């Protein structure tokens with residue numbers, strides 16, 4: 001490594017991080033470095049344990065056997081990321097290949113940025129004391145709302161009352177690590193793109209639907225952030241001009257038609273209007289206390305009202321997807337969040353409407369899948385995003 005500039009070795013490692021197993025000739029293409037330089041750097045990285053050789057069949061090669069691809073090695077380095085969920089921090093430590101090593105959950109009053117920051121620092125200190133100098137000194141965080149990835153400021157997260165909250169810089173100052181913040185849906189999408197349902201799709205579109213709605217677009221396996229980190233704020237795409245009012249001041253935005261909050265509200269409204277539903281037949285039923293799990297249970301029993309509401313919500317989602325498919329022509333769409341996982345009927349309707357409404361040759365080739373990764377995907381995506389700009393490879397040591 002000594003004869004090579006750190007920037008060259010970092011460029012090689014970054015190319016392998018982003019694209020997975022690469023041959024030496026593909027590495028030369030991606031980095032613009034000569035074959036001789038690639039050979040020298042890769043030999044050094046192999047000796048240091050950053051990368052390993054992979055046979056075509058997918059098995060790491062034994063010593064002396066021919067190998068064609070280079071991939072990151074699951075060595076002793078640790079990367080740390082976190083996501084602020086509706087309940088608190090979901091933090092996790094990963095090896096370089098994205099395998100989870102440990103998780104740290106921490107309940108917190110998410111309405112208080114000060115409380116969230118204090119709890120975060122404590123929990124990260126726990127992880128740092130566990131792994132010590134094995135940690136790459138960078139932190140990635142997935143946060144709710146419109147998050148400015150460049151300034152570290154949460155511009156607006158109406159769901160938890162944050163507006164103009166400086167988060168990345170103060171956390172970075174307290175921890176002594178560069179801290180990169182990104183919208184949590186877009187973080188989950190990046191994890192799906194690199195490690196989950198979207199690994200073969202380029203471009204890939206991720207749409208997260210829970211209490212809010214947001215998307216991420218991934219081109220050549222990297223997040224397209226837009227000018228201020230706001231690319232993917234699809235929750236406020238206008239869909240139905242006569243729809244319910246939205247906190248943004250408009251009516252009928254996607255978020256007030258298909259989020260979990262919107263679906264629950266629509267079922268409540270229909271029951272109050274007298275639509276028959278098995279939910280309303282229960283003893284001591286109070287429509288005001290209706291929750292998402294009531295919808296899940298009713299749908300599983302074939303409740304016609306709930307199924308109608310889910311189909312209508314799915315159709316609205318399908319119209320939004322059709323617009324996105326026509327605009328970006330993604331190879332694959334990954335749907336994540338609580339709503340798609342709870343309601344396959346809504347996903348089926350959305351997919352059908354997307355295929356009907358988008359331009360036919362494009363729509364028919366667009367694959368729609370559910371997200372694969374478990375709850376820590378936001379933490380994995382956030383640290384992956386942070387390392388995209390703050391990975392210094394062997395120079396870290």
Ligand SMILES: [Zn+2]
Pocket residue numbers: 235236246247248249250253255
């Ligand atoms: Zn809106």
